[in-house]
Amino acid sequence: MSAAQYNARYRRLVGGGATVLSAGFDLPTQLGYDSDHPDAAGEVGRAGVAVDSLDDMRVLFGGVPLEAVSLYLTADGPAALLLLLYQLVAEEQGVEGERLRGTVRNDILTEYIVRGRGLFPLVPSLRLTADLFAYCRAELPRWRPLSLTGHRLVRAGASPVQEAAFVLSHGIEYVRTAEGAGLDVEEFASRLTFRSGRRVWARVMKERFGVRWPGVPGAWLPRFLVGDGIDAGIGGLLDRVEALGGAAAGIELGFQRHEIGWEGGILGAATVPGDQFRGGSAVVLRQRERLAKVRAWRxxxxxxxxxxxxxxxxxxxxxxxxxxxxxxxxxxxxxxxxxxxxxxxxxCLAPNPPDEYRISFTGPPAREPAPKEPYSAPG
Incomplete structure (x- = not known):
């Protein structure tokens, strides 16, 4: 899908009164590769927009009044770069950072579980995440720098309890990351968008970080995750993750993948409805031409x-x-x-076959892999 195609859709939506937009990116962009990189072959513009430079972001949001919309950026590894490009386009429109509103997914821990890789090794990836947290606080105060969801874990085979526990463990890891970057924990945690286990999360935040408020604004608890027994299951698995040293340490050991029985490779970008938004040879050629012009003119x-x-x-x-x-x-x-x-x-390269992960556990996973059916959020 090209930036021009996406832009036409945005302008129609805004013209119809929409105030919330979302942007999904093709796999090369999500992996930090330009469209003319050899590893981008066959994926440019498929199931998302290709953004290689500021020029592409200008086209993507040309004619869209950015001060009047809230944007959800579906990005993880390159979240910081894509948000910066969006801010640069807004500045060209005369919109200052404090007037921009939106959310960026930026959940690199889930990225490591479902894709088995990230843009960078885990420790510097968390460093980049911490820098993004601090940057948003200073420059983009109305922007939520992290959105935690579990639907990709479900697609990889997680049970409802595993989904909630692992998402909660990621939240704890990100709060620790923010705390290590010198941010106020209570202020940071209040800016998360979160979709799992409200009661367990509230207890964790109170007991481990001294946060006074009872929950996360906007969080919802799926109907099938209600009850003290379910909370106990979530809490028990959460304690197992913490015993390993937290979510990041568990990922390095291969614990989460082992538990959900995920033996797949890379889960690609989310599918964009409509064949007219698919990539193709025309999109690839256009992106390569645009890149050549950018490099020639700069x-x-x-x-x-x-x-x-x-x-x-x-x-x-x-x-x-x-x-x-x-x-x-x-x-x-x-x-x-x-x-x-x-x-x-x-x-960070793609992992070896599952039997060669650095897993320090013996025996089969705790549960059989769930059928890989499309995930539907509870109504």
């Missing part, structure tokens, strides 16, 4: 200097989003910016 030395600043920040302790924003504004592509970070942080 100031090469300025881009090189900006990417050098990204590498320096990645190797230090400062917030990497500020030099990333400068690099993207100078004309660096998403793939080039991710490449600069990979040079310092390393790359």
């Amino acid at each position: 100031h090469g030395q300025r881009v090189d200097g900006a990417l050098g600043a990204v590498r320096a920040a990645a190797g230090g302790t400062g917030n990497v989003l500020y030099p990333l924003k400068d690099a993207l504004a100078a004309g660096a592509t998403v793939g080039e910016a991710c490449g600069a970070l990979r040079e310092v942080w390393g790359e």
Whole structure:
């Protein structure tokens, strides 16, 4: 799907009175590759929009009054870069950061479970997440920097209890990440969008972090997850994750994949309804042409200097989003910016077959894998 096709749809929606929009990205964009990268072959514009540069984001939101809409960005690994591109387009429209509203999914822990990989190794990925949290607090105060959902875990085979427990464990890991970045835990946690186990989450936040409020605004509890017995099941599995050192440590051991019996590889981007939004050879050629023009027209030395600043920040302790924003504004592509970070942080490759994971458990998974049926949120 091209940015122009998406834009036409946005303008129709806004013209009809819509105030909430969502953006889903193709697999290369989600993996931090430009459309002309060899690993992007066959996936450009499929089941989402290809965004390689600021130029693509301009097309995507051209003519859309960004101060009047709330945007949901379906992004995880490249969430920071895509949000920065959106902010840059808004600034070109004269919309300051404090007027932008929206949410970014940015759930890298679920990404590791269902895809078996991320853009970067887990520790620097959490560092980037912490930098995004801090950046949103300072520059985009109305933006929610994280949305936690469990539907992808269900697609990978998680039971309702596993879904809730693992999502809750991710929430704890992200709160710890925010706390480590010097953010106020109570303020940060109140900005999460969350969809699982309200009572367990409230208890965890009170007991482990001293948060006074009783729950998360906007959270819902599925009808089949009601009752003290279910809460006990969620809490028990949550305690097992915490005993390993938390969600991130469990992922490195392969615990979550082992428990849900997930033996798949990469779950791709969410399907976009309508064949007219599918990618194809025309989209691939268009994206390659656009990339060539961007690289020909930009100031090469300025881009090189900006990417050098990204590498320096990645190797230090400062917030990497500020030099990333400068690099993207100078004309660096998403793939080039991710490449600069990979040079310092390393790359996370697809895992080996499941029997070679670093799992420290014996015997079969705790439950048989659930049928891979489409997930429907409870009504």
